[in-house]
Amino acid sequence: MKLPVRYLIVILTFICTSVCYIERVGFSIGYTVAADNVGVNQSSKGTILSTFYYGYACSQVPGGWAAQRIGGRRVLLLSFLLWSLTCALLPLDPNRVILLVVARLLVGVAQGFIFPSIHTVLAQWVPPHERSRSVSLTTSGMYLGAALGMLLLPTLVKFRGPQSVFLAEAALGASWSLLWFKYAIDPKSTASGVGELVLPINKKMDSHNKKVLSAKIPWVKILTSFPVWAIVVNNFTFHYALYVLMNWLPTYFELGLKLSLQDMGSSKMLPYLNMFLFSNIGGVVADYLITRRILSVTKTRKFLNTVGFLVASLALVVIPSFRTSGGAVLCSSVALGFLALGRAGFAVNHMDVAPRYAGIVMGVSNTAGTLAGIVGVDLTGKLLEAAKAANSDLSSPESWRTGREFLIEVALSISSLKRCCYSGDLIFITSPCYIILA
Numbered sequence: 001m002k003l004p005v006r007y008l009i010v011i012l013t014f015i016c017t018s019v020c021y022i023e024r025v026g027f028s029i030g031y032t033v034a035a036d037n038v039g040v041n042q043s044s045k046g047t048i049l050s051t052f053y054y055g056y057a058c059s060q061v062p063g064g065w066a067a068q069r070i071g072g073r074r075v076l077l078l079s080f081l082l083w084s085l086t087c088a089l090l091p092l093d094p095n096r097v098i099l100l101v102v103a104r105l106l107v108g109v110a111q112g113f114i115f116p117s118i119h120t121v122l123a124q125w126v127p128p129h130e131r132s133r134s135v136s137l138t139t140s141g142m143y144l145g146a147a148l149g150m151l152l153l154p155t156l157v158k159f160r161g162p163q164s165v166f167l168a169e170a171a172l173g174a175s176w177s178l179l180w181f182k183y184a185i186d187p188k189s190t191a192s193g194v195g196e197l198v199l200p201i202n203k204k205m206d207s208h209n210k211k212v213l214s215a216k217i218p219w220v221k222i223l224t225s226f227p228v229w230a231i232v233v234n235n236f237t238f239h240y241a242l243y244v245l246m247n248w249l250p251t252y253f254e255l256g257l258k259l260s261l262q263d264m265g266s267s268k269m270l271p272y273l274n275m276f277l278f279s280n281i282g283g284v285v286a287d288y289l290i291t292r293r294i295l296s297v298t299k300t301r302k303f304l305n306t307v308g309f310l311v312a313s314l315a316l317v318v319i320p321s322f323r324t325s326g327g328a329v330l331c332s333s334v335a336l337g338f339l340a341l342g343r344a345g346f347a348v349n350h351m352d353v354a355p356r357y358a359g360i361v362m363g364v365s366n367t368a369g370t371l372a373g374i375v376g377v378d379l380t381g382k383l384l385e386a387a388k389a390a391n392s393d394l395s396s397p398e399s400w401r402t403g404r405e406f407l408i409e410v411a412l413s414i415s416s417l418k419r420c421c422y423s424g425d426l427i428f429i430t431s432p433c434y435i436i437l438a
Contacts, residue, residue, distance in 0.1 A: 022169060034093070042384045047378060086103055112366075137279075147275075238369065
């Protein structure tokens with residue numbers, strides 16, 4: 001069967017995000033085991049785990065710029081080769097702190113180019129009436145990768161040791177790079193005019209690919225745009241919850257509930273599998289509502305963001321109350337699943353409001369999301385270390401309620417709601433996810 005090129009591109013970007021998140025979850029699992037074996041405290045673990053996000057934050061905007069100037073296809077390949085090579089050469093020794101910090105910074109910088117490049121590529125290939133499900137499928141690869149990592153990598157660590165995780169990740173990265181090099185091509189023209197009868201668009205957005213790459217980037221308009229800042233607020237809120245759970249959920253199972261990841265079977269992958277399912281459901285629902293003209297683009301984004309983030313916030317609050325594996329998995333699955341549903345609201349808006357500069361806008365908003373990872377992951381480690389000192393260990397629910405870590409997510413949601421409500425209608429062009437009080 002001859003597959004349209006744009007479908008192949010979407011499938012490859014889906015695999016790309018899957019491999020990236022296998023790497024991120026893999027480092028968390030491998031490093032946690034290695035660090036616990038030598039008695040590294042929780043605060044130090046949080047610092048190492050958050051180091052990745054410093055490099056990741058620094059390269060988001062440069063990644064969007066490079067994708068705009070050089071081309072997302074080329075930048076994506078180079079970034080993948082860089083982080084894969086770093087994983088292949090890095091020895092996982094918790095006592096070699098400086099080496100770990102440098103390596104994680106380098107991996108973060110390399111992966112920071114990936115999502116701006118992906119958005120640049122998808123904006124060129126995917127027509128407007130397919131954007132929600134295409135972006136949702138691509139980003140759902142993150143969650144499937146995290147699910148597969150949680151399912152398979154603990155067993156790999158058990159039998160082959162933590163270092164084997166890095167070698168497996170490097171092999172996956174190299175394999176994807178070969179596929180991308182062989183099959184990915186640049187489009188002859190952007191897809192902004194395709195599907196115009198289904199979803200009316202601005203005629204000014206039609207342009208040949210060469211013109212898009214050489215166009216002057218309107219930095220001032222991007223950085224002073226209310227719609228862009230609405231995306232930024234959403235991105236920060238989403239990734240604060242995601243990165244805290246992704247990096248500390250293994251510790252919660254191991255130390256908070258006294259459960260071995262190896263003995264939990266397939267249940268430990270359910271939160272991320274739920275994200276994979278809900279992300280694609282959100283994309284299909286969004287495109288259906290828009291193409292059938294049931295809701296406008298703006299109202300569709302509002303609806304999905306509102307439902308997703310509010311349900312996720314409630315689920316995050318009650319996670320420490322569950323003292324069994326089933327309850328914790330169920331609660332984290334609901335939280336992450338509805339977060340992914342909400343992503344069908346704000347994540348697609350990069351291409352809604354700026355199809356020619358989707359990579360740049362993605363770089364700006366993902367910088368905010370990465371800052372959430374830096375703050376949230378490191379802060380959680382410090383809160384847990386303080387809780388351990390106060391409660392002797394981390395097995396009691398009080399240790400995980402200290403500082404009300406998950407309530408921070410709710411506070412961010414309410415703050416975002418007020419910001420959107422009082423910023424005027426212009427901000428609703430993108431993803432005003434919290435409009436219930438409006």
